[in-house]
Amino acid sequence: MSASRSIRFSKSKNSRSNLERDLRKLIPTKAGVIADPARLAELGTDKWFAASLPEIAVAPGSAKEVSAVLAYAHKHNIPVTARGAGVGYVGGCVPLRGGILMSLHRMNRIREISGEDFVAVVEPHVITGVLQSEVEKRGLFYPPDPQSYKDCSIGGNIATNAGGPRCLKYGVTRPYVLGLQVALADGTLVRVGGRTHKNKTGFDLVGIFVGSEGMLGVITEATLKLLPLPPAHVTLSAGFDSMHDAAAAVQAIFKAGYLPCAVEVADSFTLQSARNAHKEVKGSFIPPGKAHLLVELDGQKASVLSEGKALKALLAKNKALEVELATSPERRVRIWALRRAFSASLKATGLTKLNEDIAVPRGRLVDLIAFAEKLQKKTGFPIACFGHAGDGNIHVNIMVSKEQQSKRPKEIEATLDALFRQVIAWGGAITGEHGIGIAKKRWWNEATTPELRKLHSLIKKAVDPKDILNPGKFV
Ligand SMILES: Cc1cc2nc3c(=O)[nH]c(=O)nc-3n(C[C@H](O)[C@H](O)[C@H](O)COP(=O)(O)OP(=O)(O)OC[C@H]3O[C@@H](n4cnc5c(N)ncnc54)[C@H](O)[C@@H]3O)c2cc1C
Incomplete structure (x- = not known):
C-alpha cells in the first residue's frame, strides 16, 4: 500500500545546495524555500498511505514566483508537484519522483467577493470552509462542500474536481469554476474562462484543468461562481432496519419528485463505530437501527417546512423506524x-x-449495498459503507487489521479488485470525487479504453512535453 521513498532526482549534496541557492534567488523571502528534512517529510505525504521525500520544497507567494520556479524546473528537467492542504485521499500531491514540492500555502488571499457579479476571486490556498463562511456573511453561497472543508484548499478542490453532500442538488466543483489563472509547465501564465456565468469563447479549457490533479498546470488564481444563499434549511434523520431499506427509501424520495440538497447514508458497521467512539460524536443524535439516512432540504422557509413534513411521512411509509x-x-x-x-x-x-x-449509476445503489454485504461475507473483512447516496457515490471502506495487512495482502487486493470490477461492470466510476492519484492507479487501465488513455497522453504531452508536472501518476 505504500509508495517507495525514492528520490530519482537526488544526485549529490552539491547539486542540492545549488538547487536551494537558485530557488532562493527566485523566491527571496525566508519562508519561500524549505529544506528542513522533517518539514520535507511532512510535505511528502497526504491522508493516504504513500510518502515520498521531495528534494526541496518551495512556497511561492505570487503567480509570478510560481511561474519563475516552473520556468527554472522546466529548463533543468526537475519534477514539480503542486500541493494544496495535503488532505487528499489518493496520494495525489505525493512527489513520487522527488524534485521540487510546490506548496501553495502562502497564496491564501480572497481577492474579491462580488455580490453584483456573484463571483469570488481567490488565490489557490484559500481554505474552502473559510471561503464558504466569508461569502455567507454577504448573503452569498459557494455550494461545493467536501467534508474536509475546514482543512482543504480551493486549489486542491479544483485539481480534484471535489464533490460533497450538496453535489446532489448543486453539482461538483467544475460548474463553479468560471475562470482560472494557470502556470503551465514552462512557466507561461495563462488565463482561461473569465468572470461571466456563461462563456463560449473557444474550447472549454477551464474543464481541462479542473480535475487534472496537478499534471497539466499549477492553478494560481480562480474566479468562482456564487449563488444566492438559501435562507432556510431542514434536516431529516431516519433509522432503518437494513441498508436495503435505506437505499430503497432513497429511490422513493426521487420517485416522488423531491430533489434534496443532500442525501447521505450510513450502514450498520459505520453506525456501530459511531456509537462505540462516543467521544467523537458527543452531543450527536444517534438513531436506532442498522442503517441511517440524513436528508437535507434548502430553499424558502415555507417550502422547505412543508416539503420536510411530506418527506418525513414518505420515509415513515418506506420502512423508517424513526x-x-x-x-x-x-x-x-x-x-x-x-x-x-x-x-x-x-x-x-x-x-x-x-x-x-466509488460511484455507481444511481439505479444501482441497492445492488451495490447487496454486493458489499456479499463481499464481506465471502472475505471476512468488515465493509463499512457510508456517503453520498443521492449521487450513488458511496465510500466503501474495507476494514483491515495491521496483522491482516502484513499476512493477507493478496486477499485484500483481491477484495478491492472484486469491488472495482463490479463497479466498472455496472458502468460506474472507480472514483467519484477523490481522484486517481496513486491509490487508484492499479485500476486506471481497467476503467479506461486505450483510446481514452491515448487522448490523456496527447493532452499531457501538449502542455507538459517534458513530463515535469506531478510525474509518476496515472498519465
Ligand atoms: C476527512 C476527509 C473527508 C473528505 N471528504 C471529501 C468529500 O466529501 N468530497 C471530496 O471530493 N473529497 C473529500 N476528501 C478528499 C480531499 O479533501 C479532497 O480531495 C480535497 O479536494 C483535497 O484538497 P487539498 O487542498 O488537500 O489538496 P491536496 O491533497 O494538497 O492535493 C490534491 C491534488 O491537487 C493537486 N493540487 C493542489 N493544489 C493545486 C494547485 N494550486 N494547482 C494544481 N494542482 C494542485 C495536487 O497536486 C494533488 O494532485 C476528504 C478528505 C478527508 C481527509
Missing part, C-alpha cells in the same frame, strides 16, 4: 456532527480503513 425532522440550527448541527464523525469513528476501531470512493 424519523426526526430538525428545523432548529442546533438540532441540524447535531445530526451533521454524526455524519461528519463517521470517518473518525471508523478510524477509532483500530482497523485501517481502505476508503474507496
Whole structure:
C-alpha cells in the first residue's frame, strides 16, 4: 500500500545546495524555500498511505514566483508537484519522483467577493470552509462542500474536481469554476474562462484543468461562481432496519419528485463505530437501527417546512423506524456532527480503513449495498459503507487489521479488485470525487479504453512535453 521513498532526482549534496541557492534567488523571502528534512517529510505525504521525500520544497507567494520556479524546473528537467492542504485521499500531491514540492500555502488571499457579479476571486490556498463562511456573511453561497472543508484548499478542490453532500442538488466543483489563472509547465501564465456565468469563447479549457490533479498546470488564481444563499434549511434523520431499506427509501424520495440538497447514508458497521467512539460524536443524535439516512432540504422557509413534513411521512411509509425532522440550527448541527464523525469513528476501531470512493449509476445503489454485504461475507473483512447516496457515490471502506495487512495482502487486493470490477461492470466510476492519484492507479487501465488513455497522453504531452508536472501518476 505504500509508495517507495525514492528520490530519482537526488544526485549529490552539491547539486542540492545549488538547487536551494537558485530557488532562493527566485523566491527571496525566508519562508519561500524549505529544506528542513522533517518539514520535507511532512510535505511528502497526504491522508493516504504513500510518502515520498521531495528534494526541496518551495512556497511561492505570487503567480509570478510560481511561474519563475516552473520556468527554472522546466529548463533543468526537475519534477514539480503542486500541493494544496495535503488532505487528499489518493496520494495525489505525493512527489513520487522527488524534485521540487510546490506548496501553495502562502497564496491564501480572497481577492474579491462580488455580490453584483456573484463571483469570488481567490488565490489557490484559500481554505474552502473559510471561503464558504466569508461569502455567507454577504448573503452569498459557494455550494461545493467536501467534508474536509475546514482543512482543504480551493486549489486542491479544483485539481480534484471535489464533490460533497450538496453535489446532489448543486453539482461538483467544475460548474463553479468560471475562470482560472494557470502556470503551465514552462512557466507561461495563462488565463482561461473569465468572470461571466456563461462563456463560449473557444474550447472549454477551464474543464481541462479542473480535475487534472496537478499534471497539466499549477492553478494560481480562480474566479468562482456564487449563488444566492438559501435562507432556510431542514434536516431529516431516519433509522432503518437494513441498508436495503435505506437505499430503497432513497429511490422513493426521487420517485416522488423531491430533489434534496443532500442525501447521505450510513450502514450498520459505520453506525456501530459511531456509537462505540462516543467521544467523537458527543452531543450527536444517534438513531436506532442498522442503517441511517440524513436528508437535507434548502430553499424558502415555507417550502422547505412543508416539503420536510411530506418527506418525513414518505420515509415513515418506506420502512423508517424513526424519523426526526430538525428545523432548529442546533438540532441540524447535531445530526451533521454524526455524519461528519463517521470517518473518525471508523478510524477509532483500530482497523485501517481502505476508503474507496466509488460511484455507481444511481439505479444501482441497492445492488451495490447487496454486493458489499456479499463481499464481506465471502472475505471476512468488515465493509463499512457510508456517503453520498443521492449521487450513488458511496465510500466503501474495507476494514483491515495491521496483522491482516502484513499476512493477507493478496486477499485484500483481491477484495478491492472484486469491488472495482463490479463497479466498472455496472458502468460506474472507480472514483467519484477523490481522484486517481496513486491509490487508484492499479485500476486506471481497467476503467479506461486505450483510446481514452491515448487522448490523456496527447493532452499531457501538449502542455507538459517534458513530463515535469506531478510525474509518476496515472498519465
Ligand atoms: C476527512 C476527509 C473527508 C473528505 N471528504 C471529501 C468529500 O466529501 N468530497 C471530496 O471530493 N473529497 C473529500 N476528501 C478528499 C480531499 O479533501 C479532497 O480531495 C480535497 O479536494 C483535497 O484538497 P487539498 O487542498 O488537500 O489538496 P491536496 O491533497 O494538497 O492535493 C490534491 C491534488 O491537487 C493537486 N493540487 C493542489 N493544489 C493545486 C494547485 N494550486 N494547482 C494544481 N494542482 C494542485 C495536487 O497536486 C494533488 O494532485 C476528504 C478528505 C478527508 C481527509
